[in-house]
Amino acid sequence: AQKVTQAQTEISVVEKEDVTLDCVYETRDTTYYLFWYKQPPSGELVFLIRRNSFDEQNEISGRYSWNFQKSTSSFNFTITASQVVDSAVYFCALYNFNKFYFGSGTKLNVKP
Amino acid sequence: SAVISQKPSRDICQRGTSLTIQCQVDSQVTMMFWYRQQPGQSLTLIATANQGSEATYESGFVIDKFPISRPNLTFSTLTVSNMSPEDSSIYLCSVVGGHGTEAFFGQGTRLTVV
Numbered sequence: 001a002q003k004v005t006q007a008q009t010e011i012s013v014v015e016k017e018d019v020t021l022d023c024v025y026e027t028r029d030t031t032y033y034l035f036w037y038k039q040p041p042s043g044e045l046v047f048l049i050r051r052n053s054f055d056e057q058n059e060i061s062g063r064y065s066w067n068f069q070k071s072t073s074s075f076n077f078t079i080t081a082s083q084v085v086d087s088a089v090y091f092c093a094l095y096n097f098n099k100f101y102f103g104s105g106t107k108l109n110v111k112p
Numbered sequence: 113s114a115v116i117s118q119k120p121s122r123d124i125c126q127r128g129t130s131l132t133i134q135c136q137v138d139s140q141v142t143m144m145f146w147y148r149q150q151p152g153q154s155l156t157l158i159a160t161a162n163q164g165s166e167a168t169y170e171s172g173f174v175i176d177k178f179p180i181s182r183p184n185l186t187f188s189t190l191t192v193s194n195m196s197p198e199d200s201s202i203y204l205c206s207v208v209g210g211h212g213t214e215a216f217f218g219q220g221t222r223l224t225v226v
Contacts (some may be wrong), residue, residue: 035215043202045217091154095215098143098208102155 002027004094006103013082014111021077021106023092029053032096034068034075039089039105048090051075082110114139114207118218125195125225132191133221135205140185146178149202149220158203161188195225 003026013019025034036048049059051068059066063080079086087110092103115138125131135144143162147155158178159167167180181189192199205218 037217043220043222045204045220047215050214095208098160099157100145100155100206100215104154 002029002094002096002099002101004092004101004103006090006092006106008106009104010107010109012109012111015084016081018078018080019082019108019110021079021090021092021108023075023077023103025073025075025092025094025101027073027094027096029096032094035093035095035100036066036075036077037091037093039091041088045091048077079108082108084110084112086110113214114141114209114216116205116207116216116218118205118221120221121219122222123224125223127196127225129195130191130193131195131223132189133203133205135188135190135218137186137207137216141207141209142185143208144182144188145206145208146180146188146190147204147206149204151200155204158190192223195223197225199223200225 005024008022032053034051038046038048049066056068056070065078067076087108089105089107091105094101117136119134143160145160146158148158149155157170158173159169159180161167161180161182163182163185177193179191202220202222204220208215
């Protein structure tokens with residue numbers, strides 16, 4: 001069975017703080033993809049990153065970084081020096097066999 | 113990449129009526145996906161729409177309630193039939209390209225049933 005767990009329902013931080021969003025996944029397959037999406041209040045899904053199961057390299061993109069660890073089945077997302085514009089719901093998702101399995105999402109509130 | 117145009121972007125409908133949501137992709141794709149996102153919830157896959165065949169529905173979703181059309185490789189519609197307030201959600205269409213290396217979503221349709 002495929003499953004994605006985002007245990008943090010809601011996180012509040014003050015601007016410029018660093019914040020890490022946790023994502024744990026379950027799958028028996030060896031080939032899969034992991035995604036992070038941002039959903040601002042307007043509702044659209046904004047693609048942030050994709051990782052395949054064979055690439056455990058961490059990635060940094062500006063203030064965003066991702067830590068993929070197959071040993072713990074985790075794909076965590078860190079925002080450094082958070083900004084108010086980062087306020088949104090963030091979804092982690094597992095993709096294989098033509099299906100997405102989304103986590104329940106983490107709502108991030110960044111206060112000025 | 114693929115650009116998806118979804119409309120309407122939002123609507124307020126009376127219970128008992130039906131709404132058809134359109135999804136247009138700027139390139140040909142084999143599979144299109146329809147998701148529902150209930151308020152404060154995650155995305156749930158409704159069905160997979162393949163061109164030239166019946167859509168494949170996930171558990172809990174039926175064709176009578178959510179009929180889907182897929183007349184060609186760039187277009188699909190989802191109809192929400194006989195609506196009730198419980199159908200108030202965001203509905204999103206999606207396509208996947210390149211063996212799952214890319215996933216694209218429409219802007220979503222925010223439906224409110226009163």
